[in-house]
Amino acid sequence: MAPPDRIEFRTDERGGVTVLRDGHPQSYVDPDDPGLLAFEYVQHFALVLDALPVGPLAITHIGGAGLTLPRYIQHTRPGSPQIVLEPDAALTEAVRREAPLPRGHRIRVRATDGWSGLQQLAADSADAIVIDAFDDGRVPGDLVTTGAMARCTEVLKPHGVLLFNIADRPDRVFLRRVLASATTAFDELLLITTTEVLKKKRFGNYVLVASAAPLDVTDLRRAIARADFPTSLVGPAETAAWARAAKPVLDPSEDPAPPAQTEGTLRFR
Template sequence: MGSEPVAGVRRVRFGNAELSADPERPGGWLLRVDGIAQSYVDLDDPSYLELEYLRYMGYVVDAVEPFDRPLDVVHIGGGGGTFPRYLSAVRPGSRHLIIEADAALAEFVDERLGLRAVPGVDLRIGDGLTELATLPDASADLLVADAFEGLRMAAGITGPVFTAQAARVLRPDGIYLVNLVGTRHHLDEIRASFPYRVLLDGDVFAGYIGNQVLAASRIPLPLDALHRRTDQEMPPVRVAPDPSR
């Protein structure tokens, strides 16, 4: 990135994007779309994850041994590039393909926060399913679905066609991470393709409702390491098996 980031607002495909500096954390930048927080990036410390659901994803990846192994990662949805930045910091040498449907948002983030300058990042503008279908079989260790259409989860992410492509692109020991925006999702297709699944959320407090993260794989997930990672967190994190129905 050739210049210091600056705050600003831009009309993008799915709403109005606003980037603002965090007055309490040097290097911190918050990206909102139509007033809803989409990404938080700390340019000085990419390992810092402000948003809870991204911390949940980080806990899963942190539990995968060897802990410093570089990963091949496909990100469906780019936002501010928070998770690619995190993985590049904690697992140097990782390679990232970011597939972003909102070209205006991607250019806004790249211009202000240097998305393409993140180590190992390849940014591709296009429809998530269409671009996923072009990738080689068994070419990714991790597939992250964190895509929005406005304030809703992108259509089809948990459906049969997208799930089949995710299973094809992931290696046999790969992990599928899905940000489940909202409260009700039909996960039958994912359950059929990935027999090992856990849900992470923070709803241990009465009345608390937030994003859930689904971690799914065709081999057993590293639950012992995951619990060691989450048991001491505050606020508490729940790690629970995803039921078959």
């Protein structure tokens, strides 16, 4: 059965596949090389996850698309139990057919939205929560509220981390509001982004890293310095200052995310 019209797969000369939903690029997947991460912000996710203690990690992903990051974790940390909350069952079915998952994986996809799926997760069950969710190209409003942040802290283990892909315009109005929400639940926050996005040269992606425990910024700075393209870290003090300049999101119906634009830029490493 062919995938629905709104789901598209584009194969390039490398053999990799870009997954599009409603015309928006969602993922880049190379089933033969799961270590290849093409979107900048996915590489930023990996920088943080690679810095966590060695061995399998229990990770919950909110947003699945091509399952790029779960494949990467299975590749770098075999045996990691992973839960993926992806409401679009047709998309997941098409991805499994067009870009099959590796044998022996422990990736479990649940056909539910992020907010509903969060309520079903056990407390202290995740080493990391990765939010990379878009609805018609916009971050869902119910994932940026103070209630969503509080629930993430309940699901995370004491030293667990939240990674959140936040796409915003150069004015950073939406980003600051998400940061304000996050500060109501997490003690320490920082941001990773490309240098050109940090300099407000274009709409782009910021990866929020949040934890109830202190974050090892020194090791992360070293990893960022080794990145193949200019990448910057906004430390806890500056991130906290940005958060203080905005009001947290209390009502999910407010949905303050900016209009959809292309999420992420492909830069092969």
